[in-house]
Amino acid sequence: MxxxxxxxxxxxxxxxxxxxxxxxxxxxxxxxxxxxxxxxxxxxxxxxxxxxxxxxxxxxxxxxxxxxxxxxxxxxxxxxxxxxxxxxxxxxxxxxxxxxxxxxxxxxxxxxxAEPVRVDLGTLNGRPFHGVSGLGFFSQMALAREQLRKKRGRIVGWLIALLRALVRSGRISLEIEIAGRREPIEAYAALVTVNAFDAQGLHRSHLDGGHLEVLVAEDRGALAKIRASADVLVGSWRGNPGIHTFTAERLTIHARRRRAWVATDGEVTRENLPLRYAIAPRALSLLVPPEGLRARADAGAPDAETLHGGPRIGPG
Structure with a gap:
């Protein structure tokens, strides 16, 4: 070891x-x-x-x-x-x-x-990641946190980073492509997760569900942005009408710009667009404690319609 x-x-x-x-x-x-x-x-x-x-x-x-x-x-x-x-x-x-x-x-x-368990990874333009990848507000939040990491305490730095991200993140004209179908949306953030953060406290009940979940935060004005950002950060976004979620095994995010800052598992990189995401089922052997396995099993599977339904982007 x-x-x-x-x-x-x-x-x-x-x-x-x-x-x-x-x-x-x-x-x-x-x-x-x-x-x-x-x-x-x-x-x-x-x-x-x-x-x-x-x-x-x-x-x-x-x-x-x-x-x-x-x-x-x-x-x-x-x-x-x-x-x-x-x-x-x-x-x-x-x-x-x-x-x-x-x-x-x-x-x-x-x-x-702990015992070895095979879990899913996601890929961004061919590079694996284990958790989340986002642009817009999420990349601005990560950039601000990186700048403040050694200058402020963790809680104060986090709050300042949140305010900076809210100010710096503007409207992005995106197109989400799944299976050849492209859906346009005016957004200020998009987040791709490896399986769904479907349990309380930004927690995933399954790490081997074989899908990506996508959250797109629609631009509905400043107050809606603040509320949506807070909902995402505390894990209560599913009741927010301005945040649209859907799942896929593979998707592409298009934008009018050529490059964008993307935060992937907390690390920010400058990426060429379009952004191509895919799921890599059970690609990693991970040590998981027995109590962690039981907690995942007890959490139960997410609703089948949530996992396998088509994209739901735009009002309603």
Whole structure:
């Protein structure tokens, strides 16, 4: 097992790299497995992840935020190497979905009991990601958070980033293409998720449903934008008439511009349009604690019409 800890992750900075490394080594040590722990920053983090498949490791555990975890998932996609996650970043959406506690000791204890499960990934222009990808308001929010990450506290920085994103995100003329059919909409944001965030608290009940869900926030004015943005961020968007959702296995987002900022699992990149998304069913082997598996099963499957209905874009 190779454990890569991102020295720039929030928990590592807060507790100190030496302490985190010591707790990880003590918790994951096993007589039947060699465990190597690496603390890295910047390009060294990516290099350590890249090397894992070539060094003969069976398991790669990444202690970081969603962006670094997403990069590791892209490296291991389509292989039999198992990915484990330690939620040391800010949002930790994937760790939350599989039931990992937010504290380091609890997450390590859960990771010791975890079992490999095949889960879906999405792809953006051919590159895998594990959770969410968005443009418009969502990319502006991620850009603002990145700019404020080291200057403000997490809560204050998040609120300032929200205000900046609301001001900076303007109207975008989009066309959503599914199976050759293109639907135009004037929007200020679009978000693509790997399976539906269909449970309370921005949580996915299934990671192997085999579909993408798309949220398009229609531009209905400033007050509607504020309400819709808040609804998305707290996970209550399904009752908002200005937010349209639909599912697909493959879709393309067209716009009049040539390039756009896109936030994918918390990392912002400048992408050429159109944006081509697809689902990669069960492309990743992921360590999931038994209690996480039970929670997903107890949550139940989403309504069949929600998962398999056609696109519903525009008023009504």
């Amino acid at each position: 190779l454990v890569v800890l991102n020295a720039e992750a929030g928990t590592v900075r807060d507790l100190g790299a030496a302490r985190v490394r010591g707790e990880v080594e003590a918790a994951l040590a096993r007589v039947d497995m060699d465990v190597e722990v690496v603390v890295a920053a910047g390009k060294e983090t990516a290099a350590a992840i890249d090397a894992a498949p070539h060094r003969g490791f069976d398991t790669l555990v990444v202690g970081a935020g969603d962006g670094t975890v997403s990069y590791a998932a892209s490296v291991l996609a389509g292989t039999d190497i198992v990915l484990g996650v330690l939620p040391l970043g800010t949002m930790n959406l994937l760790a939350h979905d599989i039931g990992l506690p937010r504290d380091l000791a609890g997450a390590l204890a859960a990771l010791r009991r």
